[in-house]
Amino acid sequence: MDVAQALADLTEISTQIEAAVLFDADGAVEGSTLSDERAAAGLATAAAQLLDRAEALRSAESSVTQVEAALGDGAVFVVRDGARRIAATTVANPTVGLVFYDLKSCLRDSAGSVQPEESQPEKPKRAPRRKADDEA
Amino acid sequence: MKRRVLALLGFATGIFAGSVVFRRQFGKRRDRVEVYFDDGGMISYVDGAPEAGTLLDAARDALQAARR
Numbered sequence A: 001m002d003v004a005q006a007l008a009d010l011t012e013i014s015t016q017i018e019a020a021v022l023f024d025a026d027g028a029v030e031g032s033t034l035s036d037e038r039a040a041a042g043l044a045t046a047a048a049q050l051l052d053r054a055e056a057l058r059s060a061e062s063s064v065t066q067v068e069a070a071l072g073d074g075a076v077f078v079v080r081d082g083a084r085r086i087a088a089t090t091v092a093n094p095t096v097g098l099v100f101y102d103l104k105s106c107l108r109d110s111a112g113s114v115q116p117e118e119s120q121p122e123k124p125k126r127a128p129r130r131k132a133d134d135e136a
Numbered sequence B: 001m002k003r004r005v006l007a008l009l010g011f012a013t014g015i016f017a018g019s020v021v022f023r024r025q026f027g028k029r030r031d032r033v034e035v036y037f038d039d040g041g042m043i044s045y046v047d048g049a050p051e052a053g054t055l056l057d058a059a060r061d062a063l064q065a066a067r068r
Helices: A003-013 A037-056 A096-114 A131-135 B002-026 B052-067
Strands: A017-023 A029-032 A064-071 A074-081 A084-090 B032-037 B042-046
Touching (some): A003 A096, A017 A096, A029 A037, A037 A064, A037 A074, A037 A084, A037 B052, A074 A096, A074 B052, A084 A096, B032 B052, B042 B052
Antiparallel strands (some): A064 B032, B032 B042
16 A cells, blocks of 8 residues: 555544654655645654654663654654654544554555565464374 | 441542542643653653653644644
8 A cells, every 4th residue: 555545544544633744764754644745844853853852761772662742732643663654643632542553554554665575574384284193 | 327328428439420520521631742662661751841841842843833
């Protein structure tokens, strides 16, 4: 699924999400629900800043995977999966778990168009059952 | 006697439930940021905490950019 389609599905599924933008580690916008490119770039830049500042707060090896900021008149969500990120703004008091789930789904769905086979490691194959085991 | 205790217990429960509903409905919610880590940890920063300032500023910028 391409980025535009994944974002269109996201806004169709979640009525709480007002705007969303997909961007990379450098802050370059891959796609957005906003028609104004400057607004999309502004959202991506601010979201990248939020992620970087959150990362700076913890010195341990663990890295930030997602951030939620609840403000009086809305909320901001940022989810990271490797080098790819998605940020979204929502109405006030959204269903946090649902928004995170939808954003992760969007990130995963759109990943196919950018990185075809990197995110899913190959599962180990199960050894075929021997006939002797069945008979025992 | 038993009926009186039950009535008193019901009254107290009602008062408690009412206060919870009232606080949820009318209590002022403070801005906050919740940061989730890949080890399963989560830290919540409430407005007023020293670390919350820079995070909330970036979040306000993001919301403003999207609604411009």
